[in-house]
Amino acid sequence: xxxxxxxxxxxxxVENITKVIQILEDYKKxxxxxxxxxxxxxxxxxxxxxxxxxxxKDESYLxxxxxxxxxxxxxxxxxxxxxxxxxxxxxxxKLDNLKSLLDGIYLINELxxxxxxxxxxxxxxxxxYIITETMKSRGIDVVRKNTQELIITNDNFTKAEVNYQITYxxxxxxxxxxxxxxxxxxxxxxxxxxxxITTLGRGGSDFTAALVASALEADxxxxxxxxxxxxxxxxxxxxxxxxxxKLSYQEAMELSHFGAKVLYPPTVQPVLDKNIPIxxxxxxxxxxxxxxxxxxxxxxxxxxxxxxxxxxxxxxxxGSGMVGIPGFSKRLFEVLANHKINxxxxxxxxxxxxxxxxxxxxxxNQAKEKINQAFEYEITQHKINPIVIxxxxxxxxxxxxxxxxxxxxxxxxxxxxxKNNINVRAIAQGASEKNISAVxxxxxxxxxxxxxxxxxxxxxxxxxxxxxxGVGNVGERLVEQIKQQKKYLKDNLKINLRVIGLSNSRQMVxxxxxxxxxxxxxxxxxxxxxxxxxxFKTAKALNLRNSIFVDVTANKDVANLYANYLKESIAVxxxxxxxxxxTFDKYNQLKYLSRKYNAxxxxxxxxxxxxxxxxxxNNLIASGxxxxxxxxxxxxxxNFVFNNFNDTTKFHDVVKxxxxxxxxxxxxxxxxxxxxxxxxxxxxxxxxxxxxxLEDITNDSFLTKANLESDSVDDFYKTLIDDEAHFQKxxxxxxxxxxxxxxxxxxxxxxxxVGLKEIPQGHPFYNLEGKDxxxxxxxQRYKEQPMIIKGAGAGADVTASGLFADIIRIxxx
Numbered sequence: 001x002x003x004x005x006x007x008x009x010x011x012x013x014v015e016n017i018t019k020v021i022q023i024l025e026d027y028k029k030x031x032x033x034x035x036x037x038x039x040x041x042x043x044x045x046x047x048x049x050x051x052x053x054x055x056x057k058d059e060s061y062l063x064x065x066x067x068x069x070x071x072x073x074x075x076x077x078x079x080x081x082x083x084x085x086x087x088x089x090x091x092x093x094k095l096d097n098l099k100s101l102l103d104g105i106y107l108i109n110e111l112x113x114x115x116x117x118x119x120x121x122x123x124x125x126x127x128x129y130i131i132t133e134t135m136k137s138r139g140i141d142v143v144r145k146n147t148q149e150l151i152i153t154n155d156n157f158t159k160a161e162v163n164y165q166i167t168y169x170x171x172x173x174x175x176x177x178x179x180x181x182x183x184x185x186x187x188x189x190x191x192x193x194x195x196x197i198t199t200l201g202r203g204g205s206d207f208t209a210a211l212v213a214s215a216l217e218a219d220x221x222x223x224x225x226x227x228x229x230x231x232x233x234x235x236x237x238x239x240x241x242x243x244x245x246k247l248s249y250q251e252a253m254e255l256s257h258f259g260a261k262v263l264y265p266p267t268v269q270p271v272l273d274k275n276i277p278i279x280x281x282x283x284x285x286x287x288x289x290x291x292x293x294x295x296x297x298x299x300x301x302x303x304x305x306x307x308x309x310x311x312x313x314x315x316x317x318x319g320s321g322m323v324g325i326p327g328f329s330k331r332l333f334e335v336l337a338n339h340k341i342n343x344x345x346x347x348x349x350x351x352x353x354x355x356x357x358x359x360x361x362x363x364x365n366q367a368k369e370k371i372n373q374a375f376e377y378e379i380t381q382h383k384i385n386p387i388v389i390x391x392x393x394x395x396x397x398x399x400x401x402x403x404x405x406x407x408x409x410x411x412x413x414x415x416x417x418x419k420n421n422i423n424v425r426a427i428a429q430g431a432s433e434k435n436i437s438a439v440x441x442x443x444x445x446x447x448x449x450x451x452x453x454x455x456x457x458x459x460x461x462x463x464x465x466x467x468x469x470g471v472g473n474v475g476e477r478l479v480e481q482i483k484q485q486k487k488y489l490k491d492n493l494k495i496n497l498r499v500i501g502l503s504n505s506r507q508m509v510x511x512x513x514x515x516x517x518x519x520x521x522x523x524x525x526x527x528x529x530x531x532x533x534x535x536f537k538t539a540k541a542l543n544l545r546n547s548i549f550v551d552v553t554a555n556k557d558v559a560n561l562y563a564n565y566l567k568e569s570i571a572v573x574x575x576x577x578x579x580x581x582x583t584f585d586k587y588n589q590l591k592y593l594s595r596k597y598n599a600x601x602x603x604x605x606x607x608x609x610x611x612x613x614x615x616x617x618n619n620l621i622a623s624g625x626x627x628x629x630x631x632x633x634x635x636x637x638x639n640f641v642f643n644n645f646n647d648t649t650k651f652h653d654v655v656k657x658x659x660x661x662x663x664x665x666x667x668x669x670x671x672x673x674x675x676x677x678x679x680x681x682x683x684x685x686x687x688x689x690x691x692x693x694l695e696d697i698t699n700d701s702f703l704t705k706a707n708l709e710s711d712s713v714d715d716f717y718k719t720l721i722d723d724e725a726h727f728q729k730x731x732x733x734x735x736x737x738x739x740x741x742x743x744x745x746x747x748x749x750x751x752x753x754v755g756l757k758e759i760p761q762g763h764p765f766y767n768l769e770g771k772d773x774x775x776x777x778x779x780q781r782y783k784e785q786p787m788i789i790k791g792a793g794a795g796a797d798v799t800a801s802g803l804f805a806d807i808i809r810i811x812x813x
Contacts, residue, residue: 636794
């Protein structure tokens, strides 16, 4: 005997009901089939809504009723185009009975639990009738049996308790004599021993099927739904989640209790007692394996699934008067039990100073009121404090039978949450170690589930979610490099790098699933108006794990937002030098925030573009070395200018060329004034653990007064033409001595300076070509021969590659 149950989605449309009928036809070829069906998807909620409207004298209950009626009549007419009049009349009679019940609720303003059960039972009774008549019209050997005649309960309306002895006897007697190939049963509905209509609680259709399977000792119980089994996490929140092939009964119960909606928790018990396997199948993909649930050990995997419950409130009973006094817990939970308030989470400190417990959000205020009343004396005596409620919370749980035999699961769970700035409000873990639960903000649920799923279920692939501001020359190259290397990163470094946000000065665009980089420019052009604050707020609201903000601008306002990103545990990668060359207090604050919120702050491209200057310096310091002196040519643009300027060229033309080739900032005065170089040596000094401000650096400018006081970039270029003789003189003086002009930065004994120098032959700086940079670190270990880093220090491609390297560094942490 096959026992199958189909949920509301499976019978929610003509197309899906047709699939259900095909599945039943296939199954009955081998042996008789018992099919338990839910109400048409969404109908139970509509019935309750109509009832509540009627109870409050709101005549729109009639409109809600009409919707319910139309849905069922439309399904019947489409399933059976030439429906027999007797069949449609019977359906209309059932619908008229529903209307009469709603009218009665309206007249007496009353919707008791007893009446509510009568009301919602119509859903399953209507769907089972339509499916049965459709199968009959297609010549299928089928009968419908009203489950209210089989399942007998007490009179605890809305969630009745089953009398197993009578119920099993009824089921066994009925099916011992039935000969039909298919028997359709309405799920969820039952009757009390007094003959009153009752229900088994929301999700009770699963329970109905389990009772039937248990009574008949079926080989398996199949639960058909709209997903291919129980998933490693909620697939609507975690796109990488996948169906679990095998689970133990205990694991399935834990997952279903913690929000896995495909299985109603009480379902497991009747079949567990008889050791009957449960199979979760997908009506839309009947050939998919689904999830097999049984007693036997599944495999050696530790964590089997991650689940969550939303709409949780956390209540805390606390006070010094509780310490060492027995009975507080008993009194507390008796109050909750007496008022039918379900506790979903409990934790108590070993000091006995507080008890923390979670309830559904809807029950929180009542729980607070009743507990404060029960402990009124202790509260007035200041032995305990009034109940404190925290709202908008969720429970996230790791589940697995084998977790108890593996050390470090809890540590891995909570360190993973901590790294992503997910604050844990409370923790509970039973001695069986089948479940480790944490209470977190509901706002963080999606991030938490994805973060934990990545750590426990994915093949060591780390997802990085990148937000890039500034997609001009360098930014465009960065996006193209990401596009080119995306597959390589995933295959070889196990990094799944997704660009979630892009912005230029005009527009910005976001895609939570990752922006397609094939046509990213066109996508950006369709975006919303750019806003620095709006970009930050969206990155914060998306709340994605391993988020990285990349600043590819030279904008002070962007730099001023770094602290906001770091406080949200969003890493910052910047080629913008403004933040790290601002006041030492601001620089130090960003470093502090990076440590506090576990958000990397990387700015390798601040000095030397793609050269590993800062990384090398940090490695020297971390290994215990101490920097004594730094000598460097740190401006690729200035090096390019002086390598190409001579007595046959004009200084103005060379600077123009440097700007055209992307070696200078859009405003070349920043480069030529020496301010950019001063910022770079300042950053190196600070990374060498020296407290220094920008104004502490001596800047010996080679520009004329007119150059420095120019009002605009165009005006600056005019002054270069006017002062050509000044620049020719500088060249001639150096050339006469056989030297070359280089703009040099120096740091020595806690002091720094920058300026143009005549470099003689034989000096390491002399043959520095093109736009190259060179840095010489003299340290306690490198006293006589410095550590030298040399290479291209300017250009869009190398700067973009430096930013890319910082992003990858974060992915490898």
